Amino acid sequence: MSSINIVGLGYIGLPTALMFAKSGLKVVGTDYKKEIVDSLSQGKLFFEEEGLKELFEAAQANGIEFSTEYFKTDTYILAVPTPYIEESKKLDPVYVISAVKSVLDVCEKGAAIIIESTISPGTIDRHIRPVIEERGFVIGKDVHLLHAPERIIPGNMVYELEHNSRTIGADNLEVAAMIKELYASFCKSDIVLTDIRSAEMSKVVENTFRDVNIAFANELAKICRNDGMDVYEIIRIANKHPRVNILQPGPGVGGHCISVDPWFLVGDYPDLTNLILSARKINDSMPEHVLGRIRDIMREHNIKDITKVGLYGLAYKENVDDTRESPTLQLLERMDEHLAFGVKVFDPFVKEQMVDDQVMDFKKFINEVEIVVLMVGHDHIKENMDLLKDKLVLDMKNISELEGVYKL
Numbered sequence: 001m002s003s004i005n006i007v008g009l010g011y012i013g014l015p016t017a018l019m020f021a022k023s024g025l026k027v028v029g030t031d032y033k034k035e036i037v038d039s040l041s042q043g044k045l046f047f048e049e050e051g052l053k054e055l056f057e058a059a060q061a062n063g064i065e066f067s068t069e070y071f072k073t074d075t076y077i078l079a080v081p082t083p084y085i086e087e088s089k090k091l092d093p094v095y096v097i098s099a100v101k102s103v104l105d106v107c108e109k110g111a112a113i114i115i116e117s118t119i120s121p122g123t124i125d126r127h128i129r130p131v132i133e134e135r136g137f138v139i140g141k142d143v144h145l146l147h148a149p150e151r152i153i154p155g156n157m158v159y160e161l162e163h164n165s166r167t168i169g170a171d172n173l174e175v176a177a178m179i180k181e182l183y184a185s186f187c188k189s190d191i192v193l194t195d196i197r198s199a200e201m202s203k204v205v206e207n208t209f210r211d212v213n214i215a216f217a218n219e220l221a222k223i224c225r226n227d228g229m230d231v232y233e234i235i236r237i238a239n240k241h242p243r244v245n246i247l248q249p250g251p252g253v254g255g256h257c258i259s260v261d262p263w264f265l266v267g268d269y270p271d272l273t274n275l276i277l278s279a280r281k282i283n284d285s286m287p288e289h290v291l292g293r294i295r296d297i298m299r300e301h302n303i304k305d306i307t308k309v310g311l312y313g314l315a316y317k318e319n320v321d322d323t324r325e326s327p328t329l330q331l332l333e334r335m336d337e338h339l340a341f342g343v344k345v346f347d348p349f350v351k352e353q354m355v356d357d358q359v360m361d362f363k364k365f366i367n368e369v370e371i372v373v374l375m376v377g378h379d380h381i382k383e384n385m386d387l388l389k390d391k392l393v394l395d396m397k398n399i400s401e402l403e404g405v406y407k408l
């Protein structure tokens with residue numbers, strides 16, 4: 001293998017490109033967004049992750065390049081977005097298709113096209129193979145197709161890139177073994193070889209499992225709230241059982257993975273997905289539950305003005321700046337529907353104005369509100385919990401030990 005062209009320099013593509021470059025491979029990272037390419041070429045990262053800066057420096061030292069153009073080589077890794085279509089709940093393969101077409105314009109004969117983006121089971125058969133064949137390429141001869149779904153978790157990406165097990169799906173085990181060697185240049189864990197369909201399905205199943213588990217915790221939280229029981233205590237005790245592992249309830253499920261991937265199964269198998277659909281509905285109902293809890297506290301303390309309420313956290317989870325599908329954004333949407341405007345919002349990781357009434361300074365935020373709703377458990381708030389002593393605190397993440405704090 002001469003070099004790798006990694007297409008899509010987002011949350012997955014960029015760390016992966018840097019990791020390959022750090023391992024000594026020649027890497028060109030491609031993204032159609034010129035501002036991303038320019039920023040990286042000037043040595044500037046556009047998101048934060050533990051260890052990413054050091055990884056970037058090592059990759060730069062090994063000569064990683066960034067470009068808006070595709071690069072002629074024999075190995076392509078595609079890490080482009082795979083959104084879902086709101087109405088049909090099916091995957092929209094438009095970006096993957098367009099990336100595959102661009103690869104075909106430049107690739108060497110016999111090149112491997114490895115799709116890392118999460119795709120719904122059957123996407124490669126239904127959408128990718130036909131595109132390649134229409135262009136007159138013979139799959140397995142002119143190009144090889146593989147699916148190597150990413151599994152790294154935002155917040156711990158660099159560590160997980162090296163330590164998570166990986167799956168590689170391919171038509172041809174010899175080609176799969178070659179690509180396994182490639183990933184083994186940095187991946188220290190098991191690399192499992194399988195067929196493409198199983199690789200597609202196992203990835204979506206992993207995220208769906210987590211969504212269903214969180215939905216169970218959220219349903220328990222509602223049951224416990226109804227009868228004055230402490231859901232955290234109950235989960236803590238139940239999890240002492242050697243075969244029980246319940247996740248934590250919270251204000252909702254956000255991010256571009258857990259809250260999206262189960263919909264692929266619901267979209268493709270509407271008659272067979274009762275549990276998965278219910279889990280999605282339960283998790284999507286949590287922001288409304290939070291709104292109910294805010295109302296309870298306002299009533300109890302005779303607070304009528306919603307602008308006295310502050311939502312801490314706009315990211316979808318702790319210590320990241322990614323706000324995609326975040327529970328806070330979902331809650332703000334519900335508030336708009338209930339004509340409850342003017343709630344204040346603060347997130348130390350979100351440096352640009354994203355929503356109305358977002359306060360950019362933490363002290364100002366605290367001074368302006370009477371009720372603080374902890375939507376995200378950033379380390380920042382754990383370190384500043386003392387400053388909330390005189391506030392009414394509604395803690396959706398079970399992180400505050402302040403006296404009198406309200407819970408989920």
Ligand code: SAJ
Pocket residue numbers: 118150151152153154206207210214247248249250251252253254255256257258259316317318327
């Ligand atoms: N959440 C809870 N309770 C929990 C854990 C999470 O409410 O006990 C919420 C979070 O606050 C967040 C959402 O779920 O809003 C999703 O966060 P997450 O940390 O569970 O997962 P993601 O979306 O950041 O990353 C997931 C991971 N998948 C699994 O753990 C099975 C990651 O390994 C995948 O690579 C990633 O999806 C992906 O890209 O598919």
